[in-house]
Amino acid sequence: xxxxxxxxxxxxxxLIGLASAVLLLFSGRVAGVSSITAGLLSKQSGGxxxxxxxxxxxxxxxxxxxxxxxxxxxxxxxxxxxxLVIGGLLVGFGTQLGGGCTSGHGVCGIxxxxxxxxxxxxxxxxxxxxxxxxxxxxxxxxx
Amino acid sequence: xxxQRLAVLSVALLIPLLSGVIFGLxxxxxxxxxxxxxxxxxxxxxxxxxxxxLVMASALLVMGIAWRLQQRRVPAGAPAGLSAQPAGSAPKAxxxxxxxxxAVIFGAGWGLVGFCPGPALAxxxxxxxxxxxxxxxxxxxxxxxxxWQSRDRDRDSEADPGADQLKATAPAD
Numbered sequence: 001x002x003x004x005x006x007x008x009x010x011x012x013x014x015l016i017g018l019a020s021a022v023l024l025l026f027s028g029r030v031a032g033v034s035s036i037t038a039g040l041l042s043k044q045s046g047g048x049x050x051x052x053x054x055x056x057x058x059x060x061x062x063x064x065x066x067x068x069x070x071x072x073x074x075x076x077x078x079x080x081x082x083x084l085v086i087g088g089l090l091v092g093f094g095t096q097l098g099g100g101c102t103s104g105h106g107v108c109g110i111x112x113x114x115x116x117x118x119x120x121x122x123x124x125x126x127x128x129x130x131x132x133x134x135x136x137x138x139x140x141x142x143x
Numbered sequence: 144x145x146x147q148r149l150a151v152l153s154v155a156l157l158i159p160l161l162s163g164v165i166f167g168l169x170x171x172x173x174x175x176x177x178x179x180x181x182x183x184x185x186x187x188x189x190x191x192x193x194x195x196x197l198v199m200a201s202a203l204l205v206m207g208i209a210w211r212l213q214q215r216r217v218p219a220g221a222p223a224g225l226s227a228q229p230a231g232s233a234p235k236a237x238x239x240x241x242x243x244x245x246a247v248i249f250g251a252g253w254g255l256v257g258f259c260p261g262p263a264l265a266x267x268x269x270x271x272x273x274x275x276x277x278x279x280x281x282x283x284x285x286x287x288x289x290x291w292q293s294r295d296r297d298r299d300s301e302a303d304p305g306a307d308q309l310k311a312t313a314p315a316d
Contacts, residue, residue, distance in 0.1 A: 002183040002192045005174065012173020013198035017205025019166035024209050025216075026158045031166065033261040038285045050159040055264055057163015062268035064164060065171035072171065075266070076179035077273040079256040088263075088277040090252025092284020095260060098245020102259040103166075105246075106199065111206035119238050120246040125185075127250025132185040135255065 002074075020108055023054070032104025033058075034095035098124070167265045173198040176266050178257025185254055252284075 020031035027050065036051050066072060079087060095101045098120050100109060105124075109117020174180045175198060183192035253259050258266070258277050266274035 002174075002177075002180045002194075004192055005194050006197055009173050009194040009197035010201045012169045012171070012175065013201035013203075014205055015165055015169030015172060016198065017169075017202035017209070019162045019164075019169060020202070020206050021209030021212075022165065023159060023162040024206075024213055027154060027162070029159070031162060033259075033264065034285075037260060037264065037282070038289075041282065041285055041289065047155075049156055053156045054159040054163040054166075057160045057165075058167035058170070058261065058265040059268040060160075061164040061167020061169070062171045062176065062265050065168050066268075070171060072176070072269060074174070074179075075177045075269060077257070077271070078179065078182075079273070081276060083255050084273055084276045085280045087252040087256035087258065088280025089284040089287070090248050090255070091258070091260060091263075091277075092252075092281035092286075093288045094245045094247070094249030094252060094284075096245065096285050096288035097241050098249055099242060101249060101261070102253075103261050107202045107206055111203045112210045116236060116238055116242055120242055123243055123246035124250035124253065127247040128185050128254035129187055129250075131251045131254025132182055133188055136186060137188055 016103075016107060017111075020103070024108075030104060030108045032100050032108060034091075034101040035099075035104055038096055094124075166261065167268070169202075170262050170265045176262045178262075181257040181259075181262070182254075185257075 023029050023031045029050070031054070033055075036054055039051050040048055040055075062072070077084075091101075098105070100106075100117065100120060102121075102124075105114075105117040105120040110121055170176045173195070175195065180192065181195060183190065184195035249259075256277060258274070260281065263274055263277050263281060267278060
């Protein structure tokens with residue numbers, strides 16, 4: 001259970017939008033994290049430097065948040081190792097099959113009114129919600 | 144260093160780095176990096192925390208403006224693929240089974256753990272074992288998709304003549 005935090009949510013979302021806007025307007029690329037990550041694995045796609053720079057930046061951004069006095073103590077990961085592995089495999093496979101994740105379809109796609117992205121986002125949100133419902137209320141008994 | 148080389152370097156690496164840093168900062172500020180927070184958003188039937196809907200809303204607002212700006216100008220040094228498209232228009236490909244199946248599979252994984260790709264990678268900054276395990280599995284899942292796809296392609300390109308031959312020579316019983 002977590003508290004509703006509207007202001008930090010709005011500010012964080014604006015930063016995510018700004019980051020995606022910077023990459024689009026000044027590099028001409030779409031900030032889809034799953035596609036950028038998968039590009040590293042593909043041998044024919046030349047020029048991995050910018051991908052590593054962007055993904056490394058994600059990590060550095062969290063450190064910047066800490067250096068500015070932000071607290072990360074509240075981060076809680078309840079999933080055990082089997083779930084982490086299964087979840088990771090599903091996320092990796094599913095984002096490749098579906099061509100994007102929360103950033104690519106959810107932020108960059110919907111904001112350009114792509115019908116593919118709107119459908120994909122509605123489906124992965126529904127699927128994630130159903131998974132949580134089954135795990136917490138149907139099987140897990142309200143953990 | 145001359146100005147032209149500096150400009151090329153900044154477009155190639157510094158802009159993506161800056162974008163990544165701002166993105167990671169946004170994930171931390173919004174707490175999307177916290178799986179408990181994400182799962183509380185997805186748990187509509189429980190003690191629902193709607194925060195992440197606002198993360199999405201403000202990110203969409205800013206990116207909506209960015210697409211508008213991009214329509215008016217083709218950025219210097221943009222990869223040919225993007226600038227050659229009619230600017231700002233969404234890709235034409237239709238809604239197909241891979242898209243819908245992939246989204247459902249991705250959602251299931253997201254709901255099991257509370258990590259999607261961006262936050263999982265950003266959480267490597269915490270030096271905890273869980274994000275590392277998740278990211279390793281995620282990369283394996285991506286690799287699995289590649290292997291499955293290329294095997295499918297091989298089979299499709301070889302199967303037809305092979306299958307015909309088999310049919311022609313197989314005893315009909």
